[in-house]
Amino acid sequence: MHRGMAFQKKHLYLNVLATAVSAAEKAGEIIRQVMSSGNLEIVLKGVNDPQTAADRSAQVTITSILSKRFPKLKIIAEEGDDIGKLDANIPDCIPSELVLKEKCPQNLTGLNEEDVMLIQGLPR
Numbered sequence: 001m002h003r004g005m006a007f008q009k010k011h012l013y014l015n016v017l018a019t020a021v022s023a024a025e026k027a028g029e030i031i032r033q034v035m036s037s038g039n040l041e042i043v044l045k046g047v048n049d050p051q052t053a054a055d056r057s058a059q060v061t062i063t064s065i066l067s068k069r070f071p072k073l074k075i076i077a078e079e080g081d082d083i084g085k086l087d088a089n090i091p092d093c094i095p096s097e098l099v100l101k102e103k104c105p106q107n108l109t110g111l112n113e114e115d116v117m118l119i120q121g122l123p124r
Helices: 003-008 012-037 053-069
Strands: 043-046 049-051 074-077 117-120
Touching: 012 053, 053 074
Parallel strands: 074 117
Antiparallel strands: 043 049
């Protein structure tokens, strides 16, 4: 068990945040790969609302990592629930040590997974 998992019991908020930061870094790598390949696979979600393969892959990566580590966490994702299911083949990540070193705000120390909602991306 790595440090992040042991830390989770006492400060769930910081561990969710630290995992989200690391998952976003992994998603950023995927976005850079898709963008450099030039194969964006653009689809329109609505009028003037394009979605790329990078958007879809990044969302699946972030939601898969967080859902594996925090199965009761509520996640609202920008690209919607219909773009893909969770991918069990996406490897776990180590929560950001920089975030875990922070002091957890006192009013957030007693949170349970059911109390936390993560919004991935910015809904338009």
